[in-house]
Amino acid sequence: MSLLDFTELAVKTCQKLGADESEAFIQNQQIMEVVLERAEIQNERFKTQSGVGIRVIKDKKLGFAFASKLSKESIEETCREAISLAKVSVPNPEWVSLPLKERLPRTPEGIFDPEIANISGDKMLNLVINAYDAAKGYDKRVDIDDGKFSAILNEIAVANSHGVEAQEKTTRIEGYLVCIAKEHGETSSMAYEYDVSTMLKEFSPEKIGRSAAEKALSSLHPKTVESFTGKVILDSDPISFILFYPVISSVNADNVQRGRSLWAGKIGEKVAASKLTVFDDGLMPKGVGSLNFDFEGVPRQKTPIITRGKLEGFIHNSFTANKEGRKSTGNAYRESYNVLPTVAASNFVIKAGKKRLDELIAEVDKGIIVRRFSGNVRPESGEFSGIAKQASYIENGQIKHALGETMISGNAFQALKDIIDIGCEIRPTEIRAYTPPILVDNIHIISKQ
Amino acid sequence: MKILAVEFLRESLKKRPEGYVELRYHKRQTFSVSVKDGKIDVLNSGAIEGACARVLIDGSWGFASSTVLEKEKIDKMLKDATSLAKSSKPKKKRVVKLASLKPYVDRYETPMKKDPVKADKEELVSLVIDVDNAVRDFSKTIVSDTVTFNIVNDNLAFLSSEGSEIHQRIVRCFGSVTVVAREKGNIASAYESIGEQSGLEVLEKTPLMNAGLTAAERASKLVSAKVAPAGYHQVILENRIAGLLAHEAVGHCAEADLVFGGSFLANKIGEKVASEKVTLVDDGVLPNGFGTMKYDDEGVPTQKTIIIEKGISKGFLHSRETAQHFGVSPTGNARAWTFEYDPIIRMRNTYIETGDYTLDELAEDIKEGFFLKGGLSGQADFNGEFMFGTQEAIRIRNGKFAESLRGVTISGNAFEVLKNVDAVGKDFVMRTGLCGKEQVNYVGIGGPSLRTKVLMGGAK
Numbered sequence: 001m002s003l004l005d006f007t008e009l010a011v012k013t014c015q016k017l018g019a020d021e022s023e024a025f026i027q028n029q030q031i032m033e034v035v036l037e038r039a040e041i042q043n044e045r046f047k048t049q050s051g052v053g054i055r056v057i058k059d060k061k062l063g064f065a066f067a068s069k070l071s072k073e074s075i076e077e078t079c080r081e082a083i084s085l086a087k088v089s090v091p092n093p094e095w096v097s098l099p100l101k102e103r104l105p106r107t108p109e110g111i112f113d114p115e116i117a118n119i120s121g122d123k124m125l126n127l128v129i130n131a132y133d134a135a136k137g138y139d140k141r142v143d144i145d146d147g148k149f150s151a152i153l154n155e156i157a158v159a160n161s162h163g164v165e166a167q168e169k170t171t172r173i174e175g176y177l178v179c180i181a182k183e184h185g186e187t188s189s190m191a192y193e194y195d196v197s198t199m200l201k202e203f204s205p206e207k208i209g210r211s212a213a214e215k216a217l218s219s220l221h222p223k224t225v226e227s228f229t230g231k232v233i234l235d236s237d238p239i240s241f242i243l244f245y246p247v248i249s250s251v252n253a254d255n256v257q258r259g260r261s262l263w264a265g266k267i268g269e270k271v272a273a274s275k276l277t278v279f280d281d282g283l284m285p286k287g288v289g290s291l292n293f294d295f296e297g298v299p300r301q302k303t304p305i306i307t308r309g310k311l312e313g314f315i316h317n318s319f320t321a322n323k324e325g326r327k328s329t330g331n332a333y334r335e336s337y338n339v340l341p342t343v344a345a346s347n348f349v350i351k352a353g354k355k356r357l358d359e360l361i362a363e364v365d366k367g368i369i370v371r372r373f374s375g376n377v378r379p380e381s382g383e384f385s386g387i388a389k390q391a392s393y394i395e396n397g398q399i400k401h402a403l404g405e406t407m408i409s410g411n412a413f414q415a416l417k418d419i420i421d422i423g424c425e426i427r428p429t430e431i432r433a434y435t436p437p438i439l440v441d442n443i444h445i446i447s448k449q
Numbered sequence: 450m451k452i453l454a455v456e457f458l459r460e461s462l463k464k465r466p467e468g469y470v471e472l473r474y475h476k477r478q479t480f481s482v483s484v485k486d487g488k489i490d491v492l493n494s495g496a497i498e499g500a501c502a503r504v505l506i507d508g509s510w511g512f513a514s515s516t517v518l519e520k521e522k523i524d525k526m527l528k529d530a531t532s533l534a535k536s537s538k539p540k541k542k543r544v545v546k547l548a549s550l551k552p553y554v555d556r557y558e559t560p561m562k563k564d565p566v567k568a569d570k571e572e573l574v575s576l577v578i579d580v581d582n583a584v585r586d587f588s589k590t591i592v593s594d595t596v597t598f599n600i601v602n603d604n605l606a607f608l609s610s611e612g613s614e615i616h617q618r619i620v621r622c623f624g625s626v627t628v629v630a631r632e633k634g635n636i637a638s639a640y641e642s643i644g645e646q647s648g649l650e651v652l653e654k655t656p657l658m659n660a661g662l663t664a665a666e667r668a669s670k671l672v673s674a675k676v677a678p679a680g681y682h683q684v685i686l687e688n689r690i691a692g693l694l695a696h697e698a699v700g701h702c703a704e705a706d707l708v709f710g711g712s713f714l715a716n717k718i719g720e721k722v723a724s725e726k727v728t729l730v731d732d733g734v735l736p737n738g739f740g741t742m743k744y745d746d747e748g749v750p751t752q753k754t755i756i757i758e759k760g761i762s763k764g765f766l767h768s769r770e771t772a773q774h775f776g777v778s779p780t781g782n783a784r785a786w787t788f789e790y791d792p793i794i795r796m797r798n799t800y801i802e803t804g805d806y807t808l809d810e811l812a813e814d815i816k817e818g819f820f821l822k823g824g825l826s827g828q829a830d831f832n833g834e835f836m837f838g839t840q841e842a843i844r845i846r847n848g849k850f851a852e853s854l855r856g857v858t859i860s861g862n863a864f865e866v867l868k869n870v871d872a873v874g875k876d877f878v879m880r881t882g883l884c885g886k887e888q889v890n891y892v893g894i895g896g897p898s899l900r901t902k903v904l905m906g907g908a909k
Contacts, residue, residue: 040543041540046514064491090489143711146887258593380636385838385907386906409857409906
């Protein structure tokens with residue numbers, strides 16, 4: 001039986017058992033993974049995992065059950081469990097309907113690469129060794145601590161009782177390395193480098209190795225500077241967490257509707273510097289989050305979020321859209337088959353500026369650059385504080401020295417307005433945001449001094 | 450009860466496979482109730498089930514897992530792991546050797562008064578709804594809440610070619626409450642949790658309602674509060690966040706794989722690394738501990754491992770592999786999240802032992818400082834630099850508690866912060882944690898309130 005056959009069986013079974021509406025979501029993954037530990041290849045893993053999540057609605061009461069076993073018997077049992085849970089639940093007056101059938105757009109280009117789907121254990125190991133050699137070869141003072149590289153084939157199918165039916169395969173290769181540098185008995189802070197791609201030929205383990213090594217080296221022999229409030233360049237990774245995690249949270253329609261977003265009722269208002277344009281693009285070629293349908297089977301689309309500093313729109317799944325009588329933006333997402341769909345960004349893209357990183361640095365008379373952030377961000381209020389890792393002090397447009405024991409703090413919503421300039425080098429980060437480095441003003445830089 | 454998959458695993462071991470072989474079976478049944486803003490978001494129930502093989506041949510590991518538990522698939526899984534171990538061998542420099550271990554044949558089950566398998570689901574639903582109602586009624590400023598309660602029931606089997614066969618059933622019940630308050634364009638959120646390894650009696654010991662009201666009170670108090678000021682301050686860490694210090698600042702640096710790389714505890718056994726007020730342990734046998742197991746996922750019996758005793762560095766947390774490397778006995782710290790992962794060195798229940806100060810006594814000698822409450826996530830670095838978030842900072846002036854401010858992330862160097870611990874409270878508590886290190890896992894963290902100095906990442 002194909003995945004879609006199983007979803008249809010589940011929907012039919014639920015309807016027969018008396019559900020008003022039902023939906024089945026199946027995920028099947030094959031993962032080839034290499035783990036580095038204690039500066040060495042520790043293990044290679046080959047994993048296959050699959051499962052089904054079944055959602056049923058009976059008298060506006062919701063039940064959900066899942067199983068990791070795909071067989072006729074297991075699916076029927078899971079349907080019965082979902083129905084029995086719906087029966088003991090309480091009606092949700094806001095429930096309208098599961099998504100109705102719509103024509104799907106064409107599958108985005110470059111989301112499936114047979115070279116990743118069929119990668120051998122040997123080839124995977126060679127990729128990791130290339131990253132390893134690139135880091136070790138960069139400088140003798142560099143050591144690798146740990147890392148992980150994974151090649152993932154992901155197949156999903158979704159069907160519901162309104163005739164929605166969709167199935168697709170995607171691939172992804174990703175990896176991270178953690179490097180440290182040692183000199184004169186001193187150990188640098190841990191330097192982290194990550195990359196991800198849907199296509200094997202666009203994934204460079206060497207780049208990960210070199211970059212992790214370079215970051216570790218540049219954080220050796222740190223000094224502190226007196227606390228001040230001023231300019232900070234946040235590299236792609238820290239900016240995505242510090243600024244765009246609160247943005248994604250605030251444009252999530254579920255948070256907007258629940259009073260958890262400061263941007264509720266602010267569409268059309270200026271929320272950021274005019275240089276900033278942001279959109280969510282579920283159909284972006286080669287996007288890590290791209291697919292022609294979302295995890296409820298609704299067409300994905302490109303949704304403007306912020307245009308030249310003005311708030312344009314929110315992202316929806318079918319539940320939040322139905323509550324407002326509007327169309328879903330195709331942003332239903334599930335971390336895995338065993339949870340209900342939530343609202344999430346697909347590919348959250350920050351439009352590139354014109355300057356390279358070195359040109360941004362040249363602009364700063366006094367400030368710091370932060371390439372890793374170890375801290376906390378409160379998505380509702382935008383408050384953030386944490387350690388500036390792989391940070392350096394900048395004076396008169398030049399990097400002076402590494403910074404140690406330095407924290408940064410501020411408010412993301414204020415920082416959006418204090419954006420001075422946006423870099424041109426866009427990278428995918430771990431929260432599926434595609435972000436460039438950004439220069440921001442009025443950030444607190446804190447040391448014991 | 451006989452599990453068919455385990456029978457298959459046993460049979461494949463009988464065929465005398467090559468090298469050292471570990472086979473694990475794992476079924477995780479979960480049930481969760483989640484109520485958002487007065488509406489049931491979801492009743493979710495289900496199970497994941499699978500098996501894995503880890504094979505060591507000529508000092509090289511291979512690993513494969515599968516959710517298909519038919520006989521042929523299990524044989525293939527073992528074959529895949531074997532061939533990965535062999536094919537990766539030429540590319541590895543390190544030759545893995547394991548500390549010797551006597552084989553165990555045993556069974557263990559979480560001691561429970563109220564087995565949640567027999568739970569009345571409707572009763573649990575109404576309990577969660579009651580908490581949600583009380584939270585929303587707490588104050589007019591509260592605009593949104595989410596209340597959840599979860600049951601995770603793990604059935605684990607471990608079989609090895611050395612003759613071990615261990616069956617464990619671990620049951621965890623836990624819940625959480627998040628609250629968002631708004632007033633005049635300001636917004637604040639708060640979070641609290643309960644849970645332990647036990648049956649539903651946890652709900653009587655630590656009612657979810659109390660967690661809900663604590664979070665509601667905090668969010669409504671902080672909505673109009675300012676952010677705490679930045680700087681290097683004397684602080685009291687509340688008992689509920691002392692465990693974050695134990696876990697982030699110290700625990701990670703005692704994990705033998707990090708020690709190997711040169712963490713700040715490396716080569717310091719027998720040396721003074723903290724004030725003599727600090728005794729810190731990682732305990733695998735703590736009753737009701739969220740990270741307690743009788744055996745780890747390498748079949749090693751767990752134990753109470755002392756990391757720091759009265760300020761002196763005493764020991765590290767080991768797998769069989771690192772124990773062999775360091776020439777010590779394994780401590781039972783090799784844990785895997787599910788059958789999809791091979792075990793790595795993880796903490797179990799990490800805590801600072803209790804002292805004899807009351808909260809007022811801790812505050813007494815502070816001229817200007819903060820009482821930090823409510824934990825958020827944390828992280829540790831190799832070089833001893835750690836951070837974790839706090840939700841609330843109550844100002845202390847001349848030994849007295851004053852106004853509440855919004856909490857901030859704190860950081861410090863583990864060495865320095867531990868040496869600066871000059872008083873330890875007697876209000877010991879344990880709580881739950883979820884720690885991420887390549888793979889996540891359930892851990893217990895705990896301790897009493899204590900006094901030290903940290904760098905606070907706050908406002909001007």
